Amino acid sequence: MKQNHICASICDRLPTLSANHPWFVDHEKFEDDTKDHVFYTTMDPLTQSRCRIPSFLGRRIRGCFYGWVILSNHPHNEMWSLWNPVTCKIIRLPRLISKVGDIFEPCCLSSPPGNHGSIFMLTTKKHTIVFCRLDCNRNKLKWVEMSYLKQMRSIVDRDGFLRSLTCCNGKVYALTMEGSNFLVLLIDIVVKGRETVISLLRYSKIPSHFLNDCMTHIAVLKGCCTELFYVELGFREVCHVTNETVGGVCVFKLDMMNMRWEEMDDLKDASFFFDPAHGYSVYYNSSSQLGGYVHFLDKSGKVIYSYDYKNRTITLSSMPTSITMSRIQKVEARFEENTESRLLNIPFDVLKTIIEFCVGVEYLNFRVACKQCHLAAPNVKWSKGGRLQTYSLNSPWLMVLHKDRGVISFTDPVFGDKYFIKTPRELVNGDLEIHCCMYGWALIKRHLGSLMFFNPFTGDIRELPYTPYLDTYCFSAPPTSSDCMVVGFTRHLVWHVYVHFVGRETSWRRFRLNFGGGGGDLHSFHFATIYRQNLYALYNNGGLDFIETDNEGYTWRKILAEGPKSSCRDVKQNFLMKRDQQLLLVILGEFGEPVEVFKLNDSIEWEKIESLGRHVIYIGGTTCLCIEAKIAAMANKIYFPRVHSENKKIVFYSLETRRYHTSNVEESFGDFMGTTHHIDPHVWIEPSWS
Helix, strand or coil, X not given: CEEEECCCCHHHCHHHHCCCCCEEECHHHHHCCCCCEEEEECCCCCEEEEXXXXXXXXXXXXXXXXXXXXXXXXXXXXXXXXXXXXCCCEEECCCCCCCCCCCEEEEEECCCCCCCCCEEEEEECCCEEEEEECCCCHHHCCEEXXXXXXXXXXXXXXXXXXXXXXXXXXXXXXXXXXXXXXXXEEEEEEEECCEEEEEEEEEEECCCCCCCCCCEXXXXXXXXXXXXXXXXXXXXXXXXXXXXXXXXXXXXXXXXXXXXXXXXCCCCCCEEEEEHHHCCEEEEECCCCCCCEEEEECCCCCCEEEEECCCCEEEEECCCCHHHHHHHHHHHHHHHHHHHHHHHCCCHHHHHHHHCCCCCHHHHHHHCCCHHHHHHCCCCCCCCCCHHHHHCCCCCEEEEEECCCCEEEEECCCCCCEEEEECCHHHCCCCEEEEEEECCEEEEEECCCCEEEEECCCCEEEECCCCCCCCEEEECCCCCCCCCXXXXXXXXXXXXXXXXXXXXXXXXXXXXXCCCCCHHHHCCCEEEEEECCEEEEECCCCCEEEEEEECCEEEEEEEEECCCCCCCCCCEEEEEEEECCEEEEEEEECCCCCEEEEEECCCCCEEEECCCCCEEEECCCCCCEEEECCCHHHCCEEEEEEEECCCCCEEEEECCCCEEECCCCCCCECCCCCEEEECCCEEEECCCCC
């Protein structure tokens, strides 16, 4: 890694890094006066510039407008300044006297400093705007505070807050809530002599949209020149910004002529840099050679998640993804250079024989490789199994419902091969969620629609009677079996269990769970599992609940086992599954390290195990499988719905080596950094042709 040490001024180096690409700055080093400040760009992340600027010690970056960086002395936020990294000019604002409880929210610069009427503004939790005019002599700079509460009430009929301030085309905009939707307000600034009048005006309403099954949202406005964007991140869980909880990303662009928001299908050469770790600021770049991504930091500000907007996947990295992307491009280029000549030297009959063993995407790749391959590989329909039925080892495959592409993909965990089928007409144009998957059948639900079984290998779809939204599901047998029982939990008002016997009844049965003492409010069930005719489920801290069935229905009995002691000190993920006649629990650290496996022993306690023997585990977000490995090479491993960012192979964890690998077992890595996972609904599914 190259490092350029700068003693005098960072301005001597920064302009040579990149004039058109955002710079990443280590926030921790900005706030720590014992360390150098580190700057690097997405175009050349291995080249770092280091320096120590006394004016920045103890400061935190709060935003960037018109090329000016906004700094404050965190956590007091009393001293604010503006820094221009190109000219090294610093504008120090007067001390901001704050009262106990004052919390300064988003900030914005209305126009470049020095322009007539340029102001720097902050919003507070007291429904006020605090601003300072910048087109004055230094001695005349002062803070002014004004309340916007009355104006806000006249617009949205409630005590709403201003959030996500941004500038666009010389104007300032902000978000606020109107009902359950976001409303864009124009912050009109009129400067007459020494008087500054700020007014809030209704501007545009963000259209209703659906982001999978997200429980929380982070929404921001971002202006760039004459363009205004709305960016939203959705999370499936409340507590953390992690790779597993991200449920979706959407970007809308405002058509200024028609005043209509249009959802973007492809970012093309544009990228957004989202920083929820430091004030939810967002940066936009329209000249990136690696566009099409929404990059955002985790809660610690140390891990970057790169969302491929077109392919709906997320890649983890501790450095910008341009490193990974450039390496991928080089690998693919080398492959293309050498493939043509080798294939043309193979006799036609031999080539046809080789292609007969190909399936899915590898078959399609052969067809487009050259004219000879195209002749040797005729067009084949893959419906009803086709070659896949003879090709498959009956080992689970990773299935992904690509919502926007109208296809369903399957990935072989051993070789990484893929094949695609068209999404059935009944499932097209719907926001689908996969709630459970076993026996080759997926239990899926359309948003505000019906619950249904779907077998992607036969194309069979079976709708179930209406039921309200349930939190977690499981079923006991394939829907083709007379013993198929579907079970779901819901905690709407109070906890209930819903039960439906698919081949016997036309409606659901509902049973109330009596936790006693209001204990149900503390529960959040996950990974419901039918085991020995009873129900088991994980609750929020990894403990195991036991729900007994009898002639009267289902009764919550007790917490069967508390969560085991784990070496995971911070955020952890818990996964429950069956292995023959045992219950297993897998615990992961936030980024995949450490990995621990426990079994429920005869004493009803979690006992840590070091080996799975001949079994293999497939981890999923809604369903986990533990089966006997079909081939010896898969035994004693845990497969994840992730691929390596470079070789595109499925990632697994070996309990023998205690490391992560792909099909190239010689290469290993210690956590999920450099891996990619899908945002579209995905699950491990065992091939079933009946």
